[in-house]
Amino acid sequence: MGSITLEHVNKSFGGVEVIPDISLEIADGEFIVFVGPSGCGKSTLLRLIAGLEDVTSGRILIDGEDVSRAAPAQRKLSMVFQSYALYPHMSVRGNIAFPLKMEKAPREKIDQAVNNAAAILNLTDYLDRKPRQLSGGQRQRVAIGRAIVRQPKAFLFDEPLSNLDAALRVAMRLEISELHNKLKTTMVYVTHDQVEAMTMADKIVVLNAGRVEQFGSPLELYQRPANTFVAGFIGSPR
Ligand code: ADP
Ligand code: MG
Numbered sequence: 001m002g003s004i005t006l007e008h009v010n011k012s013f014g015g016v017e018v019i020p021d022i023s024l025e026i027a028d029g030e031f032i033v034f035v036g037p038s039g040c041g042k043s044t045l046l047r048l049i050a051g052l053e054d055v056t057s058g059r060i061l062i063d064g065e066d067v068s069r070a071a072p073a074q075r076k077l078s079m080v081f082q083s084y085a086l087y088p089h090m091s092v093r094g095n096i097a098f099p100l101k102m103e104k105a106p107r108e109k110i111d112q113a114v115n116n117a118a119a120i121l122n123l124t125d126y127l128d129r130k131p132r133q134l135s136g137g138q139r140q141r142v143a144i145g146r147a148i149v150r151q152p153k154a155f156l157f158d159e160p161l162s163n164l165d166a167a168l169r170v171a172m173r174l175e176i177s178e179l180h181n182k183l184k185t186t187m188v189y190v191t192h193d194q195v196e197a198m199t200m201a202d203k204i205v206v207l208n209a210g211r212v213e214q215f216g217s218p219l220e221l222y223q224r225p226a227n228t229f230v231a232g233f234i235g236s237p238r
Pocket of ligand 1: 041
């Protein structure tokens with residue numbers, strides 16, 4: 001399970017309303033992309049879902065349970081950071097195992113989870129390497145592996161591909177889409193890149209200045225943009 005509901009979520013920083021009022025229903029198993037220009041509130045919204053920020057008002061529910069005040073670990077979500085967030089001194093195995101070691105999971109469970117994640121991500125032959133001995137794409141897969149072993153209700157991605165070169169970005173887009181097909185776990189993916197949004201999403205949330213301009217499938221947004229902002233944003237080349 002992994003449905004996520006936002007009810008009148010408001011977030012203010014020092015009296016400045018960054019997100020005035022967002023309500024949203026993300027179904028279990030969907031691939032949702034939050035897209036919008038820099039500074040529109042994408043990361044803030046993701047951090048609110050993750051529990052890295054608290055809502056100022058409103059509620060966040062996961063599988064129908066109010067987690068608005070729950071600590072990040074209690075929400076059972078995995079945030080995927082950019083690949084440079086790996087521990088350079090640890091092996092691939094150590095990096096992927098890290099969240100389970102923190103939870104003091106039994107050794108056999110850790111080994112099984114790491115081997116399973118490595119198989120899914122084609123990292124089996126690289127488990128003893130250090131991050132610096134890997135390509136950019138392999139490093140990104142290790143970062144994803146670290147999220148997989150926790151068996152989260154949903155994966156949260158914040159512009160995971162933004163520091164990769166163009167060719168690798170396209171390859172990783174496909175890999176993340178394939179991962180979603182394999183795991184069928186809810187994914188919430190933040191990007192400012194319209195092409196990424198249009199090619200990866202089941203549903204897209206177009207954000208502008210902390211407001212939802214439109215929520216719909218890529219086809220709906222393309223064929224029936226709600227307003228000129230959506231039309232311009234989705235239609236314009238990168
Ligand atoms: P995006 O990820 O879409 O680029 P952010 O969510 O990072 O946008 O930021 C949205 C707005 O909220 C920006 O104006 C940013 O300056 C502001 N903001 C984000 N985090 C904080 C914070 N901790 N304190 C004050 N303002 C913040
Ligand atoms: Mg951001």
